[in-house]
Amino acid sequence: MIAEAGLIALWLAAALAFLQLALSALGLWGGKDELLGAVRPVAVTQGVLTAISFCALVALFLRSDMSVLLVASNSHSAKPWLYKFAGAWGNHEGSMLLWVTVMGLAGAAVALFERALRRDTHMATLAGQAAISLGFYAFLLFSSNPFARLSPAPANGQGLNPLLQDPGLAFHPPTLYLGYVGLSVAFSFAIGALLTRRVDAAFARAMRPWVLAAWVLLTLGITAGSYWAYYELGWGGWWFWDPVENASLMPWLAATALLHSVTVLATRDSLRAWTVMLAVIAFSMSMVGTFLVRSGILTSVHAFAVDPERGSFILALLAIYIGGALALFGWRVGAVREGATFRTVSRESALVMNNLLLCVILGIVLIGTLYPLMTEAFGHKVSVGAPYFDRVAGPLALALMLLMAVGPLLRWRQDQARVVAKRVAVPAVLLVLSLVVLLMVGAGTIGVLPLLGLAIAIPVGVASLAPLWKRNLLRTPLFTWGMVIAHLGCAVSLAGMACDSAFTVEKLVAARPGDTIRTAGWTLHFERIAPIAGDNWTALQADIRASRGGGAVMIKPQSRFFTLPPTTTSEAALLTRWNGQLYVVLGQEADAGRWQLRIWWKPFVTLIWLGGIMIALGGVLALIGRERRGWRHKWQKGEA
Amino acid sequence: MKAKHQRLMLALLALAALVGAGLLAASALRDEAAFFYTPADARARPVEPGKAVRLGGMVVKGSLKHAADGVTIRFDVTDGKATVPASFKGITPDLFREGSGVVAEGSFDASGTFIATNILAKHDERYMPRELEGLEYNETTHEMKVEP
Numbered sequence: 001m002i003a004e005a006g007l008i009a010l011w012l013a014a015a016l017a018f019l020q021l022a023l024s025a026l027g028l029w030g031g032k033d034e035l036l037g038a039v040r041p042v043a044v045t046q047g048v049l050t051a052i053s054f055c056a057l058v059a060l061f062l063r064s065d066m067s068v069l070l071v072a073s074n075s076h077s078a079k080p081w082l083y084k085f086a087g088a089w090g091n092h093e094g095s096m097l098l099w100v101t102v103m104g105l106a107g108a109a110v111a112l113f114e115r116a117l118r119r120d121t122h123m124a125t126l127a128g129q130a131a132i133s134l135g136f137y138a139f140l141l142f143s144s145n146p147f148a149r150l151s152p153a154p155a156n157g158q159g160l161n162p163l164l165q166d167p168g169l170a171f172h173p174p175t176l177y178l179g180y181v182g183l184s185v186a187f188s189f190a191i192g193a194l195l196t197r198r199v200d201a202a203f204a205r206a207m208r209p210w211v212l213a214a215w216v217l218l219t220l221g222i223t224a225g226s227y228w229a230y231y232e233l234g235w236g237g238w239w240f241w242d243p244v245e246n247a248s249l250m251p252w253l254a255a256t257a258l259l260h261s262v263t264v265l266a267t268r269d270s271l272r273a274w275t276v277m278l279a280v281i282a283f284s285m286s287m288v289g290t291f292l293v294r295s296g297i298l299t300s301v302h303a304f305a306v307d308p309e310r311g312s313f314i315l316a317l318l319a320i321y322i323g324g325a326l327a328l329f330g331w332r333v334g335a336v337r338e339g340a341t342f343r344t345v346s347r348e349s350a351l352v353m354n355n356l357l358l359c360v361i362l363g364i365v366l367i368g369t370l371y372p373l374m375t376e377a378f379g380h381k382v383s384v385g386a387p388y389f390d391r392v393a394g395p396l397a398l399a400l401m402l403l404m405a406v407g408p409l410l411r412w413r414q415d416q417a418r419v420v421a422k423r424v425a426v427p428a429v430l431l432v433l434s435l436v437v438l439l440m441v442g443a444g445t446i447g448v449l450p451l452l453g454l455a456i457a458i459p460v461g462v463a464s465l466a467p468l469w470k471r472n473l474l475r476t477p478l479f480t481w482g483m484v485i486a487h488l489g490c491a492v493s494l495a496g497m498a499c500d501s502a503f504t505v506e507k508l509v510a511a512r513p514g515d516t517i518r519t520a521g522w523t524l525h526f527e528r529i530a531p532i533a534g535d536n537w538t539a540l541q542a543d544i545r546a547s548r549g550g551g552a553v554m555i556k557p558q559s560r561f562f563t564l565p566p567t568t569t570s571e572a573a574l575l576t577r578w579n580g581q582l583y584v585v586l587g588q589e590a591d592a593g594r595w596q597l598r599i600w601w602k603p604f605v606t607l608i609w610l611g612g613i614m615i616a617l618g619g620v621l622a623l624i625g626r627e628r629r630g631w632r633h634k635w636q637k638g639e640a
Numbered sequence: 641m642k643a644k645h646q647r648l649m650l651a652l653l654a655l656a657a658l659v660g661a662g663l664l665a666a667s668a669l670r671d672e673a674a675f676f677y678t679p680a681d682a683r684a685r686p687v688e689p690g691k692a693v694r695l696g697g698m699v700v701k702g703s704l705k706h707a708a709d710g711v712t713i714r715f716d717v718t719d720g721k722a723t724v725p726a727s728f729k730g731i732t733p734d735l736f737r738e739g740s741g742v743v744a745e746g747s748f749d750a751s752g753t754f755i756a757t758n759i760l761a762k763h764d765e766r767y768m769p770r771e772l773e774g775l776e777y778n779e780t781t782h783e784m785k786v787e788p
Binding site: 088186271273338339340341342352356359360361363364365368371372374379380382383384385387388391392409508509510568585587588590591594596598 | 642643644646647650653654660661662664665669672673674675676692694708709710712729731732734747755758771784788
């Protein structure tokens with residue numbers, strides 16, 4: 001019954017999306033103004049229905065209802081409840097249901113909470129949101145029904161890919177999806193504004209919180225995904241330029257550009273057409289990412305099903321929405337009046353540069369990700385990996401960091417180069433100093449990119465604090481704090497990345513229980529290796545006593561064997577210290593009695609994710625700051 | 641500057657950025673894209689030593705040897721038409737074994753041995769390196785089928 005209820009809720013939600021589109025279109029352009037009053041309740045109901053449908057799927061997974069095909073092929077009754085729960089979206093159909101649920105809820109939120117937008121643009125936005133949702137409903141209902149029954153029901157399921165059996169699964173995909181799909185709101189806003197020809201500062205102020213929220217969630221999702229890959233894969237790396245990682249990076253790059261341009265539009269009423277274009281690109285990148293990941297065109301742990309029909313379905317959706325939005329843009333951009341102008345030396349210019357650099361990096365990542373697909377069409381198998389992305393995107397990212405240090409120190413509209421030079425003097429001197437020091441210490445031993453990264457991180461960190469200089473810190477607006485913390489987070493993250501690639505010490509040994517290994521100031525005593533059993537796995541576990549100077553700590557890397565489905569995963573042991581992480585992986589038995597151990601000491605590697613969290617925190621502060629200011633204005637107006 | 645001119649300038653800048661990104665990407669891809677070779681490909685068109693490539697094929701039965709340090713292995717990779725010696729230092733994926741498919745990242749050294757820096761894992765039956773999809777090894781005839 002639960003499965004049928006979920007399916008009915010999904011069909012009803014799809015019908016309501018159609019109704020929402022029809023009502024708002026008739027109301028706006030059919031002269032039936034009275035219909036518009038119904039749009040908001042319909043959008044909210046649609047959101048509730050998607051939530052019901054999603055809860056139904058989660059319930060089916062929690063109850064291990066094997067008569068449902070999706071549960072039978074992806075779950076197992078012997079699984080811990082957390083993975084039954086999170087397993088609901090650890091598969092193709094479930095994750096697409098999560099996608100439309102988030103989309104429905106986002107539409108409901110826009111209907112309920114958006115107050116700043118003009119009524120006609122608001123309705124056009126909801127029409128846009130309904131139009132996008134419809135395509136994904138169709139995709140779910142016609143080619144990926146999560147509630148399909150299986151008859152006869154098997155005694156038990158096939159289990160979940162062990163790599164996904166990690167608490168990270170409960171957090172990483174939903175956050176990322178909230179971010180991806182949150183960008184659909186920005187997309188709908190852009191469509192709405194183009195339809196009603198109202199692209200101005202007020203529109204940007206209304207759109208900004210939605211962009212900020214989506215961007216914060218994307219940032220968190222990527223940070224969490226990076227850390228998950230780092231400890232779960234056991235390769236010691238934190239970013240692999242895997243197409244799936246790129247699929248999440250591309251919307252983030254576009255959203256970051258959008259976040260900055262929407263601020264220009266909100267504050268200065270410049271970059272109108274530009275901002276609308278970025279909003280279209282940002283969600284397009286989310287869809288491209290979904291297409292790459294879900295179509296099975298790329299084989300990875302994220303591609304749950306290889307099914308050409310689904311791939312073509314998503315490709316068609318992609319073509320319709322992106323093509324449609326671009327056509328609308330081309331048709332209506334002439335009607336969008338030019339905004340306010342600015343001088344070459346101004347904060348607007350710096351933000352334009354920021355946007356250009358971000359877009360160039362985005363283009364490079366996109367080309368690098370799609371290139372193997374293009375060459376394969378011509379019969380050449382090619383892989384594009386870290387060497388390409390590091391070489392091309394790395395220097396540009398560093399240039400972007402330098403720009404990030406200077407931009408916030410510029411005034412809006414126009415500024416004087418000489419005055420600016422004075423403001424950036426201290427960071428500039430720091431930059432030269434750190435470069436000289438690092439060149440003397442590390443030339444030849446540290447790669448060019450990490451060396452530059454280290455040299456840049458410190459002055460950029462200092463410069464990002466400069467907007468607080470000589471200000472009353474308590475009276476500084478929260479959104480300025482947000483910007484400062486997010487920019488500082490970038491510098492912190494950069495420092496972590498550079499330290500990791502410059503100073504990591506790696507050791508690969510074959511050791512017997514009883515052996516002692518010394519590396520990077522650590523003493524590791526390999527005490528024993530023994531089998532242990534978990535909920536639904538067994539493992540070989542090495543007990544290693546690690547010490548550095550004083551007190552010793554036991555660390556226990558494992559090699560796990562799952563029977564459902566039969567798979568082996570390695571569980572790295574991590575030991576976090578203030579100045580880095582010790583990372584130990586247990587390999588296979590080399591020969592009688594000797595075991596392979598791979599040991600890394602990674603100085604300051606944790607800064608990478610700390611920086612990511614700071615960036616997201618900065619976004620949250622900016623969001624709260626802007627919203628609070630809005631409430632206060634409204635309240636003061638009410639008083640007067 | 642008039643608003644119209646500024647918009648034109650911005651549009652030109654955006655166009656320049658797009659073209660720039662394309663050119664940068666194209667020039668870097670020429671050097672950095674790692675081509676996929678089977679042993680027969682590598683014999684037909686020798687790869688210059690040190691260039692990053694991927695090598696795919698089957699691990700020849702009986703060729704796997706462990707070095708004394710316990711972490712280096714040597715093995716031969718075949719596609720039925722040619723065989724290439726390879727070596728790898730590190731922890732191999734669990735499904736790496738003699739007679740099974742392998743995709744390795746690395747480069748050839750001057751003597752023609754493939755120095756693998758990474759062996760791509762086949763997590764289980766469902767998740768295998770894309771390059772291996774077209775490869776099938778016939779156990780009895782020792783022939784390898786390569787589908788484009």
